[in-house]
Amino acid sequence: MSDVLNKNFINGVWQDATAGAVFKDINPAIHSDVIGHFPESGVEDVDDAVRAARAAFRAWSKMPAPARGDILRRIGDILTERKSELAFQMTREMGKPFFETKGDVQEAIDTAYYAASETRRLFGHTVPSEMPNKFNMSIRRPIGVCGVITAWNFPVAVPTWKMFPALAAGNTVVFKPSEDAPHSGALLVKVFEDAGVPAGVVNLVHGSSTAGRALVEHPDVDAVSFTGSTETGSKIGEACGRLHKRFSLEMGGKNPMIVLADADLDLVLDGLLWGAFGTTGQRCTATSRLIVHEDVHDALVNKLIEAASKLTLGYGNEDSTEMGPVINQKGLDKIEYYVGVGKEEGATVALGGKRAVGNGLDDGYFYEPTIFTGVTPNMRIAKEEIFGPVLSVLKIRSYEEAIQVANNIQYGLSSAIYTRDIATAFNAMHDIEAGITYVNGPTIGAEAHMPFGGVKGTGNGHREGGWEVFEFYTETKTVYVDYSGKLQKAQIDNVED
Ligand code: UN1
Numbered sequence: 001m002s003d004v005l006n007k008n009f010i011n012g013v014w015q016d017a018t019a020g021a022v023f024k025d026i027n028p029a030i031h032s033d034v035i036g037h038f039p040e041s042g043v044e045d046v047d048d049a050v051r052a053a054r055a056a057f058r059a060w061s062k063m064p065a066p067a068r069g070d071i072l073r074r075i076g077d078i079l080t081e082r083k084s085e086l087a088f089q090m091t092r093e094m095g096k097p098f099f100e101t102k103g104d105v106q107e108a109i110d111t112a113y114y115a116a117s118e119t120r121r122l123f124g125h126t127v128p129s130e131m132p133n134k135f136n137m138s139i140r141r142p143i144g145v146c147g148v149i150t151a152w153n154f155p156v157a158v159p160t161w162k163m164f165p166a167l168a169a170g171n172t173v174v175f176k177p178s179e180d181a182p183h184s185g186a187l188l189v190k191v192f193e194d195a196g197v198p199a200g201v202v203n204l205v206h207g208s209s210t211a212g213r214a215l216v217e218h219p220d221v222d223a224v225s226f227t228g229s230t231e232t233g234s235k236i237g238e239a240c241g242r243l244h245k246r247f248s249l250e251m252g253g254k255n256p257m258i259v260l261a262d263a264d265l266d267l268v269l270d271g272l273l274w275g276a277f278g279t280t281g282q283r284c285t286a287t288s289r290l291i292v293h294e295d296v297h298d299a300l301v302n303k304l305i306e307a308a309s310k311l312t313l314g315y316g317n318e319d320s321t322e323m324g325p326v327i328n329q330k331g332l333d334k335i336e337y338y339v340g341v342g343k344e345e346g347a348t349v350a351l352g353g354k355r356a357v358g359n360g361l362d363d364g365y366f367y368e369p370t371i372f373t374g375v376t377p378n379m380r381i382a383k384e385e386i387f388g389p390v391l392s393v394l395k396i397r398s399y400e401e402a403i404q405v406a407n408n409i410q411y412g413l414s415s416a417i418y419t420r421d422i423a424t425a426f427n428a429m430h431d432i433e434a435g436i437t438y439v440n441g442p443t444i445g446a447e448a449h450m451p452f453g454g455v456k457g458t459g460n461g462h463r464e465g466g467w468e469v470f471e472f473y474t475e476t477k478t479v480y481v482d483y484s485g486k487l488q489k490a491q492i493d494n495v496e497d
Pocket of ligand 1: 153446
C-alpha cells in the first residue's frame with residue numbers, strides 16, 4: 001500500500017471503486033502538492049458497503065455495550081498516539097494550522113472516551129405499572145445501519161461525533177467523508193481497523209454527490225447523519241422524509257457576537273480574532289457577525305483591524321502560520337462574491353476584501369482577513385453564510401436592539417455575548433435564538449460531552465455530542481413484564497362504566 005491511504009474500506013478490505021473512477025485531492029495551500037487520487041464511488045460500491053454493514057449489525061448490536069466501549073477506548077488510545085501524524089496530514093489536506101488539527105484530533109479523543117463511558121449507562125426507564133405483579137420499563141435499541149456524511153472542516157472530529165455514539169449504541173456505519181478531506185477520513189478509518197473494530201461494522205466510501213445520494217436513498221440504511229451545506233442538507237431531509245428514515249442535519253450558521261458597552265474589550269478582541277478568523281472562518285460556528293454597542297464600537301473596531309492585519313497567513317504545517325487557506329476555488333469564489341455583494345450594499349471594507357498574494361501564497365487559496373463595517377441588519381452580508389474570514393460589524397444602541405439584530409437570521413447555531421452584567425447575561429441565554437450561547441467567550445469551541453446543534457434553519461432539532469446524541473442513535477423499546485400468572489387487561493381495556 002502506498003503511503004497515501006486512497007481506497008474505500010468495505011467489509012474489512014481496502015479496495016478501489018468498482019468502476020475504477022477517481023478524483024484528485026490537493027493541498028489547498030500549495031496546489032502543486034497532490035495528496036492522491038481517491039475512489040469516485042458509485043451506487044454498487046455504496047451497496048456493497050451497506051450490505052457489509054447490515055451483515056455485521058446483528059453480532060455488533062448483541063455485543064455487551066461495555067465491550068463496544070472497550071474498543072472505543074482503544075480507538076481513543078490510538079488517536080492519542082497518532083495525534084501529530086494525523087494532524088500533519090489533515091493540515092496538508094484541508095489547510096487549517098497544525099495546532100488546530102491537533103485540536104481536531106483531541107476532540108475525537110475526548111469523544112471516544114466519552115462515548116466509551118456512555119456504554120456503561122445507555123439508560124432506559126423503569127416506572128410503576130398500573131397492575132400488581134407487572135413490571136414496566138423502556139430500553140434503548142440501536143437503529144441499524146447509519147449513513148454518515150460529513151464536511152471537510154473538522155475532518156476527524158465531526159465524523160467521530162457521529163460514529164462513536166452510533167457504534168457505542170450498537171449501530172453499524174457507512175461513512176462518506178467530504179471529497180475535500182478523503183485522506184483524513186481514510187486515516188481515521190484505519191484507526192478503527194487497528195483498534196479491532198470487526199469487519200463490516202465501519203465502512204468507508206469516498207466520492208461525491210452520487211455516492212452521497214446512493215447512501216441516503218439506500219433502502220437498507222436506517223438513519224442518516226449529515227454535516228454540511230444547507231442546500232445539501234435540505235435535499236437529504238426531503239429524501240429521508242420520503243423514505244421514512246431518521247435523519248440529523250447540522251447545517252449553516254451566521255453566528256453573532258454581541259458586545260455591550262460594559263464588556264472587557266481586550267477579552268473581546270482575543271475572542272473575536274479566534275472566533276472570526278480561526279479555521280479561516282470556515283466553521284459552522286464561526287463568529288461572522290459582531291453586534292457591538294455604539295459606545296465601544298470605534299475603540300473595538302480599531303483594535304480589531306490592527307490585530308487582524310497582523311495575522312500570519314501560510315501553509316498550516318509551518319510554525320509561524322496563524323491562518324491557513326480557504327478550502328478550494330469554489331470557497332474562494334463564494335467569498336469574493338459576497339465581498340462584492342457587501343460593497344454593493346454600501347458596507348465599508350475596513351480591512352482585507354481581497355485575495356492574499358505574495359509571500360509564498362500565490363500557489364494557494366488564500367484570502368485576507370476581512371472586516372466590513374457599517375453593516376445593517378437586512379444586508380445579505382448580515383444574514384447569509386459566507387464560510388470564510390469575513391466579519392460583518394453591526395452597530396447597536398441597546399441590549400434589546402442587539403437581540404433583535406442577532407435573531408434577524410434564518411440560522412441559529414452558536415452565539416456569544418460579552419458583558420459584565422450577570423442579569424443581562426442570563427437574559428441573553430434565553431433571548432438569543434441559537435442552540436449554543438457562550439458568555440464572555442467566542443462562538444466556537446464546543447466541548448465533546450455537551451450537546452451541540454442549532455435551532456431554526458441550522459438543523460432539524462437533533463443534537464450531536466453529549467448525552468443527547470444517544471437519543472438520535474437509539475430507538476426506545478417499551479417492555480411490559482407480567483408476572484401475575486393471569487391475564488391482566490390494561491386499565492383502558494378494563495373500564496366498568
Ligand atoms: C463545525 O464547524 O462543523 O465548536 C463544527 C466548534 C468546533 C466544532 C465546529 N468544536 O467550533
